[in-house]
Amino acid sequence: MGKARLWSIHVHPVKAFRGQAPREAVVEPWGLAGDRRWALIDNGGKVVTQRQQPRLAPAVAELLPGGGVRVSAPGMDPLAVPVPRPSGTVPVEIFRDKVEGVLAEGDAAHAWCSAYLGAEVRLVYLDDPATRRPVDPEHALPGETVSFADGYPLLLASASSLDALNSLIARGDHAHEGPLPMNRFRPNVVVAGTAAWAEDDWSRIAIGEVTFRVAKMCGRCVVTTTDQETAERGREPLHTLGRHRRLAGKLVFGQNLVPDSRGTIRVGDPVTVIA
Numbered sequence: 001m002g003k004a005r006l007w008s009i010h011v012h013p014v015k016a017f018r019g020q021a022p023r024e025a026v027v028e029p030w031g032l033a034g035d036r037r038w039a040l041i042d043n044g045g046k047v048v049t050q051r052q053q054p055r056l057a058p059a060v061a062e063l064l065p066g067g068g069v070r071v072s073a074p075g076m077d078p079l080a081v082p083v084p085r086p087s088g089t090v091p092v093e094i095f096r097d098k099v100e101g102v103l104a105e106g107d108a109a110h111a112w113c114s115a116y117l118g119a120e121v122r123l124v125y126l127d128d129p130a131t132r133r134p135v136d137p138e139h140a141l142p143g144e145t146v147s148f149a150d151g152y153p154l155l156l157a158s159a160s161s162l163d164a165l166n167s168l169i170a171r172g173d174h175a176h177e178g179p180l181p182m183n184r185f186r187p188n189v190v191v192a193g194t195a196a197w198a199e200d201d202w203s204r205i206a207i208g209e210v211t212f213r214v215a216k217m218c219g220r221c222v223v224t225t226t227d228q229e230t231a232e233r234g235r236e237p238l239h240t241l242g243r244h245r246r247l248a249g250k251l252v253f254g255q256n257l258v259p260d261s262r263g264t265i266r267v268g269d270p271v272t273v274i275a
Contacts, residue, residue: 004271006207007159007192008182013069014061014123015039015148016049018228019186024266027210027259030129030145031153032188034063037129038081039092039101039148040113040121047094047148050223053117054231071109073116081109084125092124094148099133101126135258139215144258152215152256156199157187164196165253169240177236183228184237185220185254191271198273199255208269211260219250 012019015036026033038061040048050056059073064080072078081104089100101124104110109123126132126148135144136151146153162182169178182190189207191199202214220241225233241251 004191004193004273006189006265006267006269006271008190009265009267010186010188010190011035011063012061012186013038013063014059014071015047016053016056017059017061017071018057018183020062024264026264027154027262028129029153029259029262031147031149034067035188036148037067037126038069038104039094039124039126040117041090041092041101041124042119042121045091045093047092048117048119048121050226051221053119054226054233055117057226057228057231059116071112076112076116079108079112081123084127086127089127090124092148094133095151097133099126099148101132135215139256140258153259154188154212154257155186155218155254156189156191156214156257157182157185157254158194158196158199159190159192160194160196161199161253165237165240165245168244169236172236172240172243174235174239177234180237181228184224184226186223187254189257189265194271202255202273202275204260204274205257206270206272206274207265208263209261210263210265211274212257213260215256215258217247217250217252218254218256220253224253 009025010019011032011034013034042048062070068082070080084102084105092099092101104123114120129147133146135146166179205212224237245252
């Protein structure tokens with residue numbers, strides 16, 4: 001096994017949309033710069049993800065200078081959405097959290113997203129990630145916050161662990177669904193050069209110049225069964241995770257990270273296990 005390296009970086013400007021794979025990214029306390037600062041909400045203020053709308057998988061969000069986004073999707077003309085000017089906030093419910101966000105200005109973005117999904121939604125921006133949403137206090141230090149990500153600033157996945165999982169899928173009841181690509185798991189950082197499942201035992205790591213606390217294993221949901229190209233759903237990887245990776249009542253793949261420091265990470269950076 002060679003030295004552990006950062007294999008890829010993934011930033012998803014709009015939660016549940018397809019993201020980008022830059023060569024480098026700035027690490028902020030609440031996640032990678034630009035990651036999941038935007039989300040869709042329904043009429044009740046609840047965040048809409050691929051759990052409810054698998055058609056979001058092929059929709060693309062590109063980060064624009066200044067934090068705006070350019071959205072595109074099959075059958076839709078692209079639309080640039082600027083960061084809204086400071087104004088009143090609206091309540092956003094993301095899982096059990098109540099957060100305040102700012103609606104995209106005007107009607108164009110809301111109309112675009114609603115037309116694509118065939119359901120009324122609105123696009124909302126997290127204007128102040130430093131104060132709006134605390135990380136789960138069971139796995140956080142006071143003052144730690146997170147964007148519209150599921151629960152933690154970054155999600156790490158291992159290329160070796162995906163290879164191991166795909167080997168298990170190949171021997172299972174739904175082998176025809178594999179091998180699965182890494183985008184099923186929507187990580188922020190992918191490491192290579194480690195043993196399969198080595199990340200299970202990490203508690204603190206460094207990626208290049210930036211250090212991270214490994215907060216908890218990531219429990220997986222139906223989004224992982226969604227083909228990110230076609231939006232079609234299958235049984236894997238949840239079927240195989242249920243047989244081989246059921247820990248503490250969760251089907252786990254990957255680790256949630258909280259940054260200890262700011263800095264820039266780059267593809268190819270060494271990944272060092274501190275503890």
